[in-house]
Amino acid sequence: MNKVIRIGTRDSELALWQAKTVQNALEKAGHKTQLLPVKSTGDLNLNQPLYEMGITGIFTKTLDVAMINGDIDIAVHSMKDVPTALPKGIVEAAVLKRANTKDILVHKGLDFLEKEGTIATGSLRRKAQWLNKYPAHRVVDLRGNVNTRMKKLEDNAWNGAIFAAAGLERIALKPENFIDLNWMIPAPAQGAMLVVAIEQDDFTRKALALLNHKESEICVHVEREFLKVLEGGCTAPIGALATIEKDLIYFKAALFSLDGKQKIGIEKTVALNEFKNLGKRCAEEVLNNGGSKLMQQIKAEINSQD
Known part of the structure; x- marks a missing residue:
């Protein structure tokens, strides 16, 4: 055929x-x-x-x-x-095969980091993590494809905007004025x-x-299983990243409150042949550690904004 x-x-x-x-x-x-x-x-x-x-x-x-x-x-x-x-x-x-998993900050100078500033992103996950690290900053909503968002950053008086590195790299749009946000946990399956x-x-x-690509498939499935058990979908600030090194799989994830003040994180390392249900087990641990109550709070806050 x-x-x-x-x-x-x-x-x-x-x-x-x-x-x-x-x-x-x-x-x-x-x-x-x-x-x-x-x-x-x-x-x-x-x-x-x-x-x-x-x-x-x-x-x-x-x-x-x-x-x-x-x-x-x-x-x-x-x-x-x-x-x-x-x-x-x-x-x-x-x-x-997975590309760069990192978030990056495209900025107009970094002197604002230790004082007041305004950052743009349409992602609840990025907003919560940014406010967790920089509580004095303001985060504004930013939507559209990567070209549109880059243009909006240029046209507004914001200090910077957060992007997925992979998206900008794929279409050769990554500027010189960026920094890797190594501390920010990416979205499940980012890149x-x-x-x-x-x-x-x-x-x-x-x-x-x-x-x-088998290794990429294993990692993203662990991350998405974590997301699914937490019932995050697109509506909760959830980051998750699995990486494979030799015969080990490393997993790091966290659930944040919408304002970034609360963080329930988890890190695990297991043998690669034990990757099945790793995301589920980690999600259940987060839920039992206050995540269940926090998810209810997040859903209530989002519903009240409708």
């Missing part, structure tokens, strides 16, 4: 870069492909924070519908945007690309299996 694999993607520069990366890999393996960019609801509404829209997976929903309708065969996502529960009939087909396919499409799933 010489099927043309139709690749669905959002139409931002970064999303297209990711989709073309998958397209090139499939074509190199001898497959025929077609790229089909579509607009997502998340890209169309830039004035409202994600969590206020009341749904998780806003950047993946449009592509899910296109896939279920049979308009596309696969979709390429930044994995951190993908809900921990996929729609019925859609499955993970490949996790590509990873996920390709999803229809569960019953054996041809396409077999083609994508060759693109899967």
Whole structure:
């Protein structure tokens, strides 16, 4: 069967870069492909924070519908945007080798760090961690694709804005005036690309299996399991990072209050062959250590803002 694999993607520069990366890999393996960019609801509404829209997976929903309708065969996502529960009939087909996991601060000078300042981000996780470290600062909402956010930073009197390093590196938009935020725990699956396919499409799933990077897959699954058990979705300030070194897996994660004043963190190192349920065990420990009460508080605060 010489099927043309139709690749669905959002139409931002970064999303297209990711989709073309998958397209090139499939074509190199001898497959025929077609790229089909579509607009997502998340890209169309830039004035409202994600969590206020009341749904998780806003950047993946449009592509899910296109896939279920049979308009596309696969979709390429930044994995951190993908809900921990996929729609019925859609499955993970490949996790590509992970890129840089760090958050970075793009700034206009660093003299503000030890006094008052204003930082921009649309992420509750980044906001909470920034306020945890710099409680005297103000954090303002920033939405849009990476190009839009860079332009907004340029046009406003903010001291800086927080970005995922991987996104800026992929489209060569990383400026000179940045610092790595080594202390900030990234979003679960940050820096990873996920390709999803229809569960019953054996041809396409077999083609994508060759693109899967096993170490990256293990790490992001531990992180997303942690997120799922905490019931974070896109609505809670949760950071998680798993890394593999030789035969060990290191895991670091934390849940924060929205104002950054509370932090419940955890760090674990286990043998690589014991990675299954690591995220779940760590999440349960966080929940039992005050996380359950904090999650209820976060949900109540978010609901009161609606």
